[in-house]
Amino acid sequence: MTTRENIIDKADQFIRNKGYNAFSFKDISNDIGIKTASIHYHFPTKSDLGVATIKEHIARYEVLKKKVANESPLIKLESFLAVHTQIKHENKVCIVGSLATDLNTLDESIKDELKIFAKLVIDWLTEVLTEGKEQNIFDFQTSARTKALMIITNMVAIVQLSRLTNDDDFELVRETILTELRPKKIMKRVVVTGLGAVTPIGNNVQEYWNSLINGVSGAAPITRFDTTQFKTKFACEVKNFDASPIFEKNEIRKYDLFTQYALHAADEAVKNANIDFDTLNKNRIGVIWGCGDGGISTFEEQFGEYKLGNGTPRFSPFFIPKRIVNIASGVISIKYGLRGINYTTAAACSASNTAIIDAFNYIRWGKADMIISGGSEASVSESSIGGFNASKALSTLNEDHSKASRPFDVTRDGFVLGEGAGVVILESYEHAVKRNAVILAEIVGGGLAADAYHLTGTHPEGEGAVLGMELALEEAGITPDKIDYINAHATSTPAGDLSELKAIEKVFGINPNANISATKSMTGHLLGGAGAIEAVACIKALQENIVPPTINTQTIEQDYAEKFNLTLGKAQAREVNYAMSNTFGFGGHVASSIFKKFKE
The missing domain is CATH 1.10.357.10 (Tetracycline Repressor, domain 2)
Incomplete structure (x- = not known):
């Protein structure tokens, strides 16, 4: 200087x-x-x-x-x-x-x-x-x-x-x-006007809900393939599923089971919401879906055909569209002629919850009037059972399979694979009122985060889960004590359940107002479809003022029986004004959504 x-x-x-x-x-x-x-x-x-x-x-x-x-x-x-x-x-x-x-x-x-x-x-x-x-x-x-x-x-x-x-x-x-x-964005209220479900414990919403509150297990011996060589021989398969009311006979061969489940649940939700799409602006109605495995059974079947051909291609012309994970959202939009936002999230086991949160955001930001959202999965297949067995993620309680999914229990040994689909129809409050829709609930918050910790495991202290729940609460504009029911991710894995309990304690404290339950104890784990059917469970809990139970669990991990109300054994009647749904996936994906009892 x-x-x-x-x-x-x-x-x-x-x-x-x-x-x-x-x-x-x-x-x-x-x-x-x-x-x-x-x-x-x-x-x-x-x-x-x-x-x-x-x-x-x-x-x-x-x-x-x-x-x-x-x-x-x-x-x-x-x-x-x-x-x-x-x-x-x-x-x-x-x-x-x-x-x-x-x-x-x-x-x-x-x-x-x-x-x-x-x-x-x-x-x-x-x-x-x-x-x-x-x-x-x-x-x-x-x-x-x-x-x-x-x-x-x-x-x-x-x-x-x-x-x-x-x-x-x-x-x-x-x-x-x-x-x-910065420009002020007027956020729209987003409401739920339709529900649909295909699950291992019921092929429509009412059957599913009745089974939930009565503690029915969907676990049974696998019927799709010979399980002799597998460590796990049971799963929560969808039972007595009939696709014929939705598809023409020659159409069914075009769609993998996960897409059939999706269309079936979407059809129920559309009817439940009393929607006449021809009277609405289809350019502003979309589909956001969640799926992890896609057409895994189709892939196995087609690869088997390929091998039988001694190297000669024997693939079906429908192989690719049947297999890809995004096809369900595409097929739903085609069925109803919807030209709005359309995509599929593949965030593993948090996929459909992520899809619902995305749909919530698009509507409240004014980018869509209505979105059919949810997720589906049909992963009860040889490669899925074999792969999850190899990673020691599945329960092997073959001798008592109906009690295998036991979240939070000290003896839990892994999850039970499930399948099915769940659908929620979301729309702006103004749009719902204009078409005289019956409003079932309101979605008020969604938190997306990541553990950033491990390929398949959750953070032992639940860091990503804490962030996801806190973000959802912040977005909903409520304090933790306002939550009446938490539908826990709780898959019945030793590490995952404990990390979620720790996360809930960090966010909600000891003896929170909320009842906590793990409905996967009945449905099994639907992977990418889990968040969707659990959102349906949360919305029904708001409507009926009943918290579905956690079944099979006898001895709670550590001292959490004293800290929380885990709603063991049977459903509990109580006022439910706010319900939270947690989902976590391989790769560290976290999604927490909050639904509210609808009031004018």
């Missing part, structure tokens, strides 16, 4: 910290160890030094403007605010504010330079705000220039006050300015 630059820098500090009138050349001389004559050589008068100091600030702003010239208005504004944040961090005040304090005693040359500096800052900020408003990045009612003046006034004052009070909330003020400028 040259002598001239050193003098300017020191003058800058004195002006900020003591005020322009309170320092002299002698102060600078004593501070940096040079003679006053040397200072006078560079700056004949104090006014010359004041002007030079302001010019230095102008130069810095010009450099900043050029540096961010090609950035977005938001980045430009962030850069402007960052300059003032740096002032606070250096325990300084704004030079404009400091000089303004002594304005009446300043020479005209300093006043003129100060005006140039102020105009530069005001014009640049006005330009940034104008650009941002035109691009719908910022939203404010006044003119851009007036808003710029308001921001600058606020920034100057807060920097000075922060220094005087040693207050560390400056970053909060900065963030508040940014938040207030």
Whole structure:
């Protein structure tokens, strides 16, 4: 740093910290160890030094403007605010504010330079705000220039006050300015108007619900293939399923079982919601689905055909569309002519809960009027049973399979594979009212997160689960004590159940208001379809004021029997106003959703 630059820098500090009138050349001389004559050589008068100091600030702003010239208005504004944040961090005040304090005693040359500096800052900020408003990045009612003046006034004052009070909330003020400028999005209420289900304990919603509250197990010996060579010989298969009411006879061969389940459940939900799609705008109605395995049985069958052909391709022309995980959402949209948002999430066992949360978000953001959401799975196959056996994830309690799924029990030894489909029809409150729909419940929150811990295992302390539940509660705008029922992910695996209990304790504390139950003790684990049928269970609990039980569990892990109401053995009648559904998947995927009893 040259002598001239050193003098300017020191003058800058004195002006900020003591005020322009309170320092002299002698102060600078004593501070940096040079003679006053040397200072006078560079700056004949104090006014010359004041002007030079302001010019230095102008130069810095010009450099900043050029540096961010090609950035977005938001980045430009962030850069402007960052300059003032740096002032606070250096325990300084704004030079404009400091000089303004002594304005009446300043020479005209300093006043003129100060005006140039102020105009530069005001014009640049006005330009940034104008650009941002035109691009719908910022939203404010006044003119851009007036808003710029308001921001600058606020920034100057807060920097000075922060220094005087040693207050560390400056970053909060900065963030508040940014938040207030962002466009306000009016979030729509999202309601549930239709339900559908195909499960191992019932092929429609009412059968499913009756089995849940009566503690019926869906576990039985596997019927699809010879299990002689497998460690696990049972599963929760869908029973007595008849696809003929939904499909023409020649159509069934086009669809894998997971798609058949999806169409069957969707048909029930559409009828339950009393929807006449021809009277609605189909461009604003979508399908968001969840699935993990897709057409795994189709893949096995077709690969077997390939091998039988001694290398000659014997694949069905329907092989690919039957196998791919996204086909169910596509087929549902084709059946009803829906041209809105359409995709499938494949977030393992949290897939359908993720799909429901996505659908909730799209509707409340105004991007859709209605979405058919849920998930399906038909994974009771040789490769699934074999693969999960190899990873030691499945129960092997073959001698007493109906009691194999026993979440939270100290003797639990793995999950029981299930299959089926669940559907919830979500739509905006306004849309539902306009078509005179019967509203079953409201969805008010959804939290998506990740464990970022292990390929297949959950974090032992449930870190991702904690985050997912907290995000859902925050979005719903409620405290943990408002939740009346938690449908736990609880698959009956040794590590997974314990980590979820720890996570629930961290979020809800000991002896929370909520009943907790694990309906997988009855349905088995539907993998990508689990969140969908469990959402249906939560909504029925809200409607009926009944919490379904956790069956088969005798001795609770650690001391959690004293900490929580795990609703063991039989259903419990109670007022249910809010219900939370947890789902976690391989890869660390986390999804927690919150449903609310509907009230006008």
